[in-house]
Amino acid sequence: MPVRTSMSTSPSEASSSLSAHARKFVFPRSDIQIHLKNHFKTKTYTSSSIVSGDVSISTQRDVRFDSIEIILLGTARTKTDGYSAPHESTHTFLKLTMPISESVYPVPRVLEGARGLSVPFHFVLPNFLTIGACTHKVESDQLKGQHLCLPPSMGSWARGNWEKDDLSPQMADIEYTVRARVWKQPELQARPIKIMESVKSIQVLPTFQEDAPLSITKNDRLYCMSKTKSIRKNLLSTKLGKLTVSAEQPRAIMLRPDGQLSTGTTAQIDLKFEPVCAGAAPPKVTAVSSKITAHTYYSGGPINSRPNMGDFVKPGISDRRGVYSTSVSLPTMTPTPETQTWTAHQARRDSGYFTDTAPENTASEGEEDDDNDRQHRRRRRRTSTAFANLVRPSKQQQGQPPPRPSPSTTVYHTSTTHLPIARLPTSKKFFVPTFHSCITSRAYTLHVSLQVAGSAGSGNTTLSLALPLQIGVEPPSGGGGGGGGGGNIRRRAGAAATTTRGEEEALPSFEDAVEDAAVDEFFRPRVLSVPEVAFMETSVLPGYGVR
The missing domain is CATH 2.60.40 (Immunoglobulin-like)
Incomplete structure (x- = not known):
């Protein structure tokens, strides 16, 4: 007969599970949220776009902390097949840290349950990365410059927010995130403890100008020209x-x-x-x-x-x-x-x-074309006959006529x-x-x-x-594709460029032209070489002979 096994729960275990369930409602977890200005689910940020907003922190009880960190992070991840398990590589190419003023922190640094805390932040997406983003060796300076450009978002963001396929696999992923963290320092020399963290992903599509055409060779297997x-x-x-x-x-x-x-x-x-x-x-x-x-x-x-x-x-x-x-x-x-x-x-x-x-399909039938064709055939026949006389003199001597040209x-x-x-x-x-x-x-x-x-x-x-x-x-044409505020900067830059072009169109003064010519003459490259023999033993001024 099958043996029936009865499972029973002790009163202590039941009370502990009930107390944990009750604590979940009596003491809810602390909440930290990131709010972006003028943001929506499918918004795309580009180069020089502004990513701004605030971080709101709310707790149900007093929580002591030491610092708040808000960063804009750009990370690339790849997954490749390993010998026993897949190998994952991570490259952090962008890390912007928002400086937080001391006036934002409460005194003492305690998150009170009755009142929340709001911390503003403001980031500007750069046009290029710093030199430290790419420290490995590359074959050319041009490729180095391409590695220092912001890569676009690819992979997880599009799969999670768009109903479109960005043609990327699961093995390659580029993600831009805004991260907010609350840290606590338990002791002076100990490592800080992360109390709370919130992450919000954004879509970044940087500006990419048209490059020069590639120089394709037979070794480039991807292309067939x-x-x-x-x-x-x-x-x-x-x-x-x-x-x-x-x-x-x-x-x-x-x-x-x-x-x-x-x-x-x-x-x-x-x-x-x-x-x-x-x-x-x-x-x-x-x-x-x-x-x-x-x-x-x-x-x-x-x-x-x-x-x-x-x-x-x-x-x-x-x-x-x-x-x-x-x-x-x-x-x-x-x-x-x-x-x-x-x-x-x-x-x-x-x-x-x-x-x-x-x-x-557009051949001409005019009389002028017919005359040109007849002249061309006569000229070709005479030249071909002369060429045959030079190449085959033995046949000419025997009296054989040269072959008629086709x-x-x-x-x-x-x-x-x-x-x-x-x-x-x-x-x-x-x-x-x-x-x-x-x-x-x-x-x-x-x-x-x-x-x-x-x-x-x-x-x-x-x-x-x-x-x-x-x-x-393409670069943004107006107000900075990502969050308002970039339009004023571009308008000021456009006004400055207009002023510069107007100044360049005006003719320079005579003194400025002479000064520029002197500078160009000073920096003109010169060729250093051994003097000729005629000038090697002349130690007197020209025009004066030695007696």
Whole structure:
């Protein structure tokens, strides 16, 4: 038979649990809250934004304390796979401490239960970090400057406050928080004890200007700037020619300071078709599709190079590293005959110089063009005959006529296609700007796929490119994107800039111009070298001879 086990609670245990439950209502826990001015759940702060408010502390009984700390903290966290357990790295790149006046503290320093305490604070988000935020070695000064820029909020804040995906993984997180703490010093040499703490996260989207285009090499595996394929009518037929698709890095896409809207950009795609024979017609681009891929790089240690250049996760690196990539599709574009124009480039066999003809779909039929073509053929025939006489004199001596030159052959066709990107799909996605920090980075690639048909009824050939794409953030235009107060500073700066420009437009006086010329002459670089032999043994003044 199964054995029934009866569980009983002693009167002492019941009374202790009841007393603990009663104490929870008789003596509620102390409360500390952070209140931000002009703040709402999805508000975004940017560079030079003001983060201000107050910290309210309330207790149900008297509590002795020694100090109150209010800080604005910026922290980056990464998680990588370890040998036995995941490895977590933390980098605190920003720490702003609010100085609290002695007049704010009560005397004595006791939080009274009957009355609360309110402590104001005021922070301004910097445009750049201090040098101490990045102390490890990097490969260039430019990368050092990028590590000293404020990174944007990424990860936990967007997942908790936005109903949007910021395309970041769980392994990389950047968070900005306002923290308020109440400390108590039990003894003179002992460590302080934290009595209360409150944390409030904010969304930060710093300003990122457009950078110079990247210098892509064959070692940069993330990008593909050019692609070449053979064009055929079908799988078993001979090839019609070779098609090369190439492009350059497009202009950056700029986000608004709140990250809700963006500007557009255009990618220029150059096509070059080299036919096998002169009669082969260039192919037709039937469709152009594109997508934006976000690459989030994270590392357990400091990153000393651009993670999007070279091979970030190549073997032999001691640091634990990883990359997370996800894509967002863009609308497909179908080129029209008006937008797809091929230009034929012809070569003259007598000299090797190339000449460009008019576009094939806009060829001219005037009499002047016909005369020019006839003159060009006669000139080419005479030059080719003279060249044949020089190269093959033995055949000329035997009385054999030189071979008749063939007409001018088409060497290649070129065309240009523009792929417009109106704006980013920010309605469902939150795009973090391109940035590089010490342990995490974000980069973007624009993947472009062209479907090309060699002739009517033939199969399509797909050529794909992976172009670097930068996403930046525009500076705030008016009142300081984060909390009121920044507009006056910018207006004063704008007035000062206007005054400076007015002074520069006025012509300087004659004395100032002479003085500036003297200063420029003094600081002009000079070349020091050994004097010539003619001037090495002259110890007398010029014009006076030695008797």
